[in-house]
Amino acid sequence: MDRYETKPLKNKHFKEMWLNTDKMHYLLNNVRKKGQGGSKFRGLEDLNLQTYIVVTSEVFSRYAFRSDVAYDWDTTFEELALDTIQYKDDRLNEFAKKNARLDFSHYPQEPPKENEEEYAQYTHDINKIRHRSQYVDGLHVNATYTNIAHYWLIKQLVKANEWRMISDNDSSIKTAFYRVFAKEIKRYDAHHFLSLVDREKSRKQSLQEFEDAKQDLLEWGFQSGYETKNLRKLAKYYLTELFRRHTFHEQVSEGKKTFNKYANQPIEHPLASKDKGFHLVDCTTDLSSIEPKDIAEMVLEVNDNATNAFIQQMRRRLSILERPLMTARGEGKSYIYANFNPKYAQYALTILRTYFNFCLPYKSMDGKKLTPAQRLGITEKVFDIKDIIYLR
Template sequence: MTQVDRLAMEIAETYEDAESRADVEASESKNSDMALPSHGMQVRESYTMHGHFQLLAAMLQGAEKVRVYMDQDSGIRAAFLAAFVDRIKERTADGWYVSVLKETTIHDKEAAVKLARDRLKAEAETHPGLDQDELLVELMKREMRCATRVGQYDDLWLEHPMPSMSEPAKKVCWLTDLGDYDEEHAARLYSKASLHAVDRFFMQTRRRLSMAERSIITASKDRRVWHGHSAYRPENLAMTLETFRVFYNYCKASDDGRTPAMRLDLAKGPIQLEEVLYFQGKA
């Protein structure tokens, strides 16, 4: 079974899992790995997602276009569509599912990247004079013509023709395709599909915050989960994550000198962390 076949199977299984739930938007389930907190309260995942996208819609109301590439999750889909429904109708907002195969070996990742490079080289011989981005668009047009329908909503999925080491196999589904974009425009939007940015945020969260480390299963009789640096008061972790989120989006500049907030026109420049930590609102 190829990596793409494995990914297609995972996508189909995700649809089946969502369809089997009483509430298609609810993906929470309590088991040996997840339980209600002993202190405080846990907000339902669907409430959090809807609140998140409603906040995004308010913050980005001045943006000319909004393009959202999201995990394959029925709750995220519902929250995005509810928050941006008017802009979707106005054709100033669009959303895509992106599914990436993550459980694979370095050898398979390298093989996938080499195959993509060979494919791009062959395309360059067919279309001399085109740059790499234009060649990718041509490859994407070809994939668009052989997209397949999956799941209870007959969503159209296609394979992204240029995988990377971090995303060795990738499939994309356009959730808001109303058939009014020309093929060139649609192909360029498909080609931008990636989860790399959000995966990078999660990776840095775990690396920088000891309280966010992955759990360690002990050798005890009940195989209890132990967190070496765990915040046994959940509110402490929540406050730490909130501080890190602000730092990542408003303080931490990339090589180009810009922060994520600057790219969204939410800030004019990087903010010093001290300004955040010692900020005192107006009385």
């Protein structure tokens, strides 16, 4: 990655960088550490350790820039207890704590037993920590903190004049983007689009919506006087006319000042897909300075195909990140293949990301079969897995 990603990207400058971010979760296999078994620990198997993975890919090439597990495997409860005593973290607001990024931001300190209410809360909190310490070392990290670090590292790696980001309506992703790209957003050089998909649709319903979308566009084009039958061109014409009267923001007046505010007015994307059907598109940043035809061109590109392609590879090729199995009784889900140490999940993700970017070509609409790294323009050949294993 240092030779074929970091160095080439230092010398490459993008006019526009389109990013697609998504977050998936899996439950760690809650295997207790050695020596923590026995009858006195009965019932701890019910503890579900939900872990998040953040993935960001480039929209057009599907190049996966990062895939990060929201976990800190170097932090210990002993260090947490020392920081709590040293910085009095148990008496601070959450945002002021040194370890606010962790799921346990401080180590509970014993209050006087005379204060029954505080002592009961202390007993509850200390028992949670003792139960958690029976399992894998390290602590889970807040998803927003992980996303902020995730975007900051991408921003250091990639040089671009303008940024476009696509995600679902996840608050941790949106907050991270607004913080890391705050200056670019103020200069109108960064915009955030929402791709809102209904995951409960059946495959049959999605396919029907795909056929309906084609027919609707062709009928609209005929009635509007357009001779072309190219669906993408018709979708652009349709969106251009739509954005002459529709905005994603609303004007708000306070005294003598007038400013634009996010209006939560999504539109239906005119191009449906076979697997997802129709999906909604929204923009949370201010597009008022952009012409309708340019907004239409941007909205046409809003989809989550880039991250879906990599996440599907994760699910299929990494057994530790596979979807859960149904139990024999049908009472619930089994995570028997899930790993119990996120450190090794991160190692596996980095290896898979390298293979996906440099060794796995795919055929796109232009008919060319290229790897994501070739499409991004940082390599000229398809690598073999042996090229990576035996790198000198």
